[in-house]
Structures are given as structure tokens and as C-alpha cells.
Amino acid sequence: VAFGSGRQATGHLTSDEAVVEQARGGDRAAFEELVRRHADRLYAVLLRYTGDAEEAEEATQEAFLRAWRRIEGFEGRSQFFTWLYRIGINEAKRRAERRPGGGRVAAADEGHIERVADERAGPRQQAEQAELREVLEKAILDLPESYRLPLVLRDIEGLSTSEATEVMELKEAAFKSRLHRARMIVRQAVDRYLAGGESDSGSKGS
Amino acid sequence: MIASLRALLAALPSLQVCPGWGDPVADRTAEAVMRRIEAEEGSRGEH
Numbered sequence: 001v002a003f004g005s006g007r008q009a010t011g012h013l014t015s016d017e018a019v020v021e022q023a024r025g026g027d028r029a030a031f032e033e034l035v036r037r038h039a040d041r042l043y044a045v046l047l048r049y050t051g052d053a054e055e056a057e058e059a060t061q062e063a064f065l066r067a068w069r070r071i072e073g074f075e076g077r078s079q080f081f082t083w084l085y086r087i088g089i090n091e092a093k094r095r096a097e098r099r100p101g102g103g104r105v106a107a108a109d110e111g112h113i114e115r116v117a118d119e120r121a122g123p124r125q126q127a128e129q130a131e132l133r134e135v136l137e138k139a140i141l142d143l144p145e146s147y148r149l150p151l152v153l154r155d156i157e158g159l160s161t162s163e164a165t166e167v168m169e170l171k172e173a174a175f176k177s178r179l180h181r182a183r184m185i186v187r188q189a190v191d192r193y194l195a196g197g198e199s200d201s202g203s204k205g206s
Numbered sequence: 207m208i209a210s211l212r213a214l215l216a217a218l219p220s221l222q223v224c225p226g227w228g229d230p231v232a233d234r235t236a237e238a239v240m241r242r243i244e245a246e247e248g249s250r251g252e253h
Contacts, residue, residue, distance in 0.1 A: 158219060
């Protein structure tokens with residue numbers, strides 16, 4: 001599986017730019033094609049961002065609806081998907097602020113995060129991989145939001161630095177500083193776990 | 207075991223969520239979004 005292939009629109013006969021141009025002219029079928037190309041990856045980013053599957057799906061739908069309403073004004077100065085991700089993240093932020101307790105993202109709804117076992121690994125290795133994933137997932141969800149997003153976009157979703165800075169509307173230096181900090185925090189959490197076999201309940205608030 | 211930051215970073219992409227595997231998010235999203243667009247534009251046309 002080529003991750004991010006929808007994002008880059010490789011494997012599609014028509015480039016995103018051409019389909020966007022059609023959608024800008026009011027072609028609904030073209031816009032539907034853009035939704036089908038980008039919905040999965042936008043949902044994945046918002047799921048990591050919100051930690052809640054239902055919330056992520058609703059924010060994904062709302063983001064596309066907003067994108068449709070504004071697409072005439074999209075001038076192609078950025079790539080379609082970075083523009084779309086920005087709309088989606090702003091939508092998820094707005095929704096989080098409206099929720100009781102405002103702004104704090106929910107804990108991970110881990111049942112909705114698909115776990116893919118490496119079938120080449122033996123049972124013991126698979127168990128170790130699963131444990132490592134769990135530690136990493138928790139460390140990432142415990143990150144402050146401003147650190148979590150750079151790490152999700154760059155290290156999990158595989159965006160380039162310039163794409164991720166465009167999504168976050170940050171200067172490269174600020175983005176890199178947050179990314180570095182995020183990586184360090186995650187690494188420390190993993191190190192603590194490996195050093196002491198720390199339980200899940202003991203690693204918050206550090 | 208994660209011995210270095212490089213190894214940690216190498217492990218991160220494996221956390222990528224793949225909703226297409228068993229959860230048709232793209233289809234569901236496309237259907238819901240296009241339904242809402244049609245409803246919005248339909249009601250705009252009536253006015």
C-alpha cells in the first residue's frame with residue numbers, strides 16, 4: 001500500500017490540479033472525486049488530532065463542505081490537500097472549543113485505530129510491536145496539541161516540512177522547533193517506559 | 207526496543223491509520239458531503 005498516494009494524487013489518471021479546476025467551475029462530480037481521493041487521509045489526520053472517531057468523521061465532512069463553498073476562491077497557490085487539511089484542522093479546533101470543557105481533545109478512541117500486525121514477525125515479536133505501538137500512541141496523544149500536529153503531519157503522515165508548515169501556517173523555524181520538542185517528549189516517554197516498565201496510568205502530567 | 211531517536215522515528219509511520227481497510231470512510235464521507243451540497247444548492251435554488 002502506497003501511503004499518501006491519494007494525497008499526492010499519484011495513481012490517478014487526472015491530476016488534482018485539473019480536477020480542482022473543474023470543481024471550481026461548479027462541477028460537482030469533480031468535487032466528489034476530490035472527496036474520494038482525500039477523505040481517508042484527512043480523516044486519519046483529524047483522528048490523530050481529536051482522538052475521537054466520530055468527531056474526526058464529522059469534522060472531515062464539514063471540512064469538505066466548507067471547501068466546496070470556498071473552492072471558487074482557491075487560487076492554487078498551495079496544493080489542494082494542504083489547503084483542505086488546514087480547513088479540516090480549523091474545523092476540528094472550532095468543534096473542540098464548542099464542546100463542554102472547551103478545547104481539550106478527547107482521549108484516544110483506540111477501538112477505531114486499526115492495528116495491523118506484521119505477519120512476518122513471530123508471536124513474541126508481534127506482541128512486542130503491539131506493546132511499542134501502544135506506548136507510542138499514548139505518548140503522542142499526551143503531547144500538547146501544538147506539538148502533536150507537527151509530529152502527526154511530518155512523522156506519521158509523511159508530509160514534507162514545507163507541506164506541513166503550509167498546513168499549520170507556521171514559519172519553518174517555528175515548525176521545526178515544535179517538531180523537535182514533540183520528538184523529544186515522545187522519546188522520553190518511550191525511554192521511561194523501557195527503563196522502568198512504567199504502567200499506563202503513571203506517565204501523565206510530566 | 208527503541209535505542210535511538212532514529213529508530214523511534216522509523217517506527218512512527220507504522221502508526222498511520224488506514225481507514226480504507228475495513229472502514230469505508232471515504233465512501234461514507236463522499237455520500238454525506240454530496241447529499242449536503244445537493245440539499246444546500248437545492249434550497250438556494252428555491253429562493
